Amino acid sequence: MIKFVLMVNRQGQTRLSRYYESVELNRRAALEADVVRCCLSRKKDQCSFVEYKDFRLVYRQYAALYIVVGVTDSENELSIYELVHNFVEVLDKYFSRVVSSGAIMFNLDRVHVILDEMIQNGHIVETNKSRILAPLTAIDKMADG
Amino acid sequence: MPAVSKGDGMRGLAVFISDIRNCKSKEAEIKRINKELANIRSKFKGDKALDGYSKKKYVCKLLFIFLLGHDIDFGHMEAVNLLSSNKYTEKQIGYLFISVLVNSNSELIRLINNAIKNDLSSRNPTFMCLALHCIANVGSREMAEAFASEIPRILVAGDTMDSVKQSAALCLLRLYKTSPDLVLMGEWTSRVVHLLNDQHMGVVTAAISLITCLSQKNPDEFKTCVSLAVSRLSRIVSSASTDLQDYTYYFVPAPWLSCKLLRLLQCYPPPEDGAVKGRLVECLETILNKAQEPPKSKKVQHSNAKNAILFEAISLIIHYDSEPNLLVRACNQLGQFLQHRETNLRYLALESMCTLASSEFSHEAVKTHIETVINALKTERDVSVRQRAADLLYAMCDRSNAKQIVAEMLSYLETADYSIREEMVLKVAILAEKYAVDYSWYVDTILNLIRIAGDYVSEEVWYRVIQIVINRDDVQGYAAKTVFEALQAPACHENMVKVGGYILGEFGNLIAGDPRSSPLVQFNLLHSKFHLCSVPTRALLLSAYIKFINLFPETKATIQEVLRCDSQIRNSDVELQQRAVEYLKLSSIASTDVLATVLEEMPPFPERESSILAKLKKKKGPGAVSVTELEDNKREGGELNGGADRGPDTAAMAASNASTPSPSADLLGIRSSAPVGAAPTSAGNLLVDVFSEAGPAAPSAAVNDDGFLRDLEQPTETSDSLLVEGSGDSDSAPPSEDPAPPLSEADELLNKFVCKNNGVLFENQLLQIGIKSEYRQNLGRMYLFYGNKTSVQFASFTTTVSCPGELQSQLNVQTKPVEPLVEGGAQIQQVLNIECLTDFSDAPLLNIKFRYGGALQNLTLKLPVTINKFFQPTEMASNDFFQRWKQLSQPQQEAQKIFKANHSMDTEVLKAKLLGLGTALLDNVDPNPENYVCAGVIQTKGQQVGCLLRLEPNAQAQMYRLTLRCSKDSVSRRLCELLAEQF
DSSP: OOEEEEEEEEEEEEEEEEESSSOHHHHHHHHHHHHHHHHHHHHHOOEEEEEEETTTEEEEEEEEEEEEEEOOOTTTHHHHHHHHHHHHHHHHHHHHHHOOHHHHHHHHHHHHHHHHHHHTEEEEEEOOOHHHHHHHHHHHHHHOO | OOOOOOOSOOOOHEEEEHHHHHHSHHHHHHHHHHHHHHHHHHHHHHHSOOHHHHHOOOOOOOHHHHHTTTTSSSSHHHHHHHHHHHHHHHHHHHHHHHSOOOOOOOOHHHHHHHHHHHTTTOOOOOOOHHHHHHHHOOOOHHHHHHTTTTHHHHHHHHHHHHHHHHHHHHHHHHHHHTTTOOOOOOGGGHHHHHGOSSSSSSHHHHHHHHHHHHHOOOTTTTTTHHHHHHHHHHHHSOTTTTTTTEEEEETEEEHHHEEEEEEEETTSSSSSSHHHHHHHHHHHHHHHHHHHOOOOOSSHHHHHHHHHHHHHHHHHHHHHOHHHHHHHHHHHHHHHHHTOOOOHHHHHHHHHHHHHHHTTTHHHHHTHHHHHHHHHHHHHHEEEEEEEEHHHHHHOOOOTTTHHHHHHHHHHHTTTTTHHHHHHHHHHHHHHHHTOOHHHHHHHHHHHHHHGGGGOOHHHHHHHHHHHHHHHHHHHEEEEEEEEEHHHHHOOOHHHHHHHHHHHHHGGGGGGGGGOOOOHHHHHHHHHHHSOOHHHHHHHHHHHHHHHHHOOOHHHHHHHHHHHHHHHHHHHHHHHHHHHHHHHHHHSSSSSHHHHHOOOOOOOOOOOOOOHHHHHHHHOOOGGGHHHHHHHHHGGGGGGGGHHHHHHHHHHHHHHTSSSSOOOGGOOOTTTTOOOSSTTTOOOHHHHHHHHGGGOHHHHHHHHHHHHHHHHHHSSSSSTTOOOOHHHHOOOOOOSOOOOOOOOTTTHHTTTSSSSSSSSEESSSSSEEEEEEEEEEEEEEEEEEEEEEESSEEEEEEEEEOOGGGGGGTTEEOOOOSSOBOOOTTTEEEEEEEOOOOOSSSSSSEEEEEEEEEEEEEEEOOOOOOOGEEEEOOOOHHHHHHHHHHOSGGGGGGEEEEEOOOSSOOOHHHHHHHHHSSSEESSSOSSTTTEEEEEEEEESOOEEEEEEEEEEEEETTEEOOOOOEEEHHHHHHHHHHHHHHHH
């Protein structure tokens, strides 16, 4: 099961966080700081899976943006690693440009919609790009029309 | 900064976000946020009704602020209002807010439920999805009660849109996890399983998560999913890369779905139906074959997706563990990955191979990769990959390759990362013992370990080598020779000195024939290390010296001289001083015969599980150790620290059995008192000797009895303070099999029992737990009474007492399991036997689990076993008291706290509490009659700790000053902490 998805910039600031297990607010900040420190300090040639407490982190870097996913051992690491990439490709497709942490901040609600279409309750629910974007495309049509 | 907002961008929001991004400091950011919060608050409170757009904008701002890590305590009502909007974006922000800022405020939940109900019946698929999503995210009991019966219907209805089915599947999964009693699958089971056949891949992806979870809980009911999953998998695997259109990812058809199907199959044993099994084996072979085909794309995404499926298939093959052909192919495939340029693949391959090594079919195949794995251990640049390589070497080790693997691990240790050294040391020690053919190799290995990584060699490791040497006479001469040689090194680790001292003390005679290691040479070698060592090691060496006097009478004069010198006989450490005095006396008055009996060679240790293995398990968790080893461990039960508690055992035995008293029996139990023939057996440290005149057991029992009476009269304050901890739990967190963390008020409950032994420990609407306890010397008995306050039976009632962390070696708590059923209104009793081994600070944990009307209740309390329970009161006169007070003048022996009174400062109340503490309350001692002074001795198995206490109340300021002086500093600190909460 997926425990959380974090999007973090190179300064370690959280740009998006989505938890699929209830974590108290005051523990989130500490967890995020620790998780981010853990991933940001790793070099390019180190492996993308990190043992962390009783679960694992799968992370992927896109320029200045890091995406970190916390998973239990019932998940397949490589498939989560590619899920992250699929997510980024969906964002690229929707925003028609390379995703930056700025774009995420200005469109937080939409990024959440996209993420929610892909992962629900910590489980992968949809991987087809056009279906993931279907609700947003519908809204945008309504707004334009 | 251009705002890249799409759709109906909210300008105010964009400006706010820009402001935040431009903030130069954290302070500036907080200032800007507070300004915005005040603005939103005033807008929400204002007289003017806000339109939907403004509400959405402000709620969105609140969400953003929440994301930056600030708590949001308002806006919930506005968010709920947005739910009833007809505009998708407004509704969506409302739901997002509710989902992210879960709030179990029942008033709101009712409103939210209403909105959800409307959306579910709206027939608008996007609205239905939002509503289902919200239920799944909040997942509270109230929501489950309202919608649990509705959702399966939506899930399987023929006219439900695909996207709604997906959300419904995940929603049902959440409700099943949080309130399994409300989700009744019975009539839906077959139709849910058939979702695996749904023509829409997204629906299948979502449904598998639900089916996997349901199968784990009710494997028999969902058995039919196996054949459906196999045929679905087979269709995907055999499809061309273009067949599945949008579900194909970089030329790999439906990789995520394939992984999930393979994972679902791992919930079941291999299919019994021959045709199904044949089809599955074909699938697995195809997946293995595809790994050998040339890639359809150079992109890393292509190979990652392909390999994700491959690793999952290999997991399934390992799970079945019945197809030798597939197992060997899997092993060969992983072998290729071991040399792949992608670090991720090497990491996963090492990990996967570790499980493959434990299968009898593939163990040999795994072994063929030994050189590659050793190379990985030496050359990998990522420590986590090296760690996996070390794990794999450990897993593939058997008698045939043990020497090679141990040698490689030893040489790696010299440069290994600090973070994994201790674990490596334990692994080497275990392998060396497990696969030792000749014990001289074992001794060499352990001594090498100490030489290379002495700091990481725990007590268990060197205890173990001594146990083995003592038990096997064929290796004793070799061990003596080897330690003698190892000690020649100018700088050797203290652990080496310990092993050397012990072994030469026992078996030095076996090498004394060689003039190069004559008795005097041996003694001088040991003594040359003496002054550089810590107190415990020096104590051990002193015992080795007295053994030398017995083994080699010619060393007697030299050793007596050493014992006699001031640095020994007047040593400031009482233990060393006492040993020096007693050994000196023993050597001068005892006849040769007596000496030979007293200092006889150690008897063999009883065979028991290696304490090292237990330590590794504790360190790594079950994953690192094979199942059989774990089973062994369970049988051994409480003896986890076999090696460690061996010392005091023999010490006790030697003391009680006058015919074979052996002073060196305590070589392993240095912290216990030294039982030497003539000396009184209880001789602890000096302070205790002085105290012991006060007479031990009888008066203490009397005090305790008083305590019982008084405590029974005290009303319990706990009754109302904690309402339904248990049933509230199930809302916020899914019921788990793991013990819950201790209640937040566990410490407070514990504090109520520091000065009393009986009363109600805990009470909520369901359960009451009462306690009665009595203590004598270092032993205690506690009666726990569990009362069922409801009229309904508690099922699967289990209680577990655990000693977390180091407490395990400090306190021994034993009990029998209780009856699993507690009838309504009934009370059951449990008896705990408690033994205090050494002083301690933490409290043992009591975990209680039971089912009440289907919901799992899980709560953890701290048992009120505190160090002061083992007090024996000591009466003494004023000048005695202050003389001892001065003796305990080292700064760390004193702990002091000045604090405000929390309770009544009434004299009688204070006196009652101080007596309840277990000490003697001394009259006419302190010149100031307002002050209270107490004295007592804490009895532990290994040691007695004298304690003096002074409490100075200041009635005017409503303050106290509390001072404690104890012969052990950790005790002073702990008592001070405990008592500061009492007054």
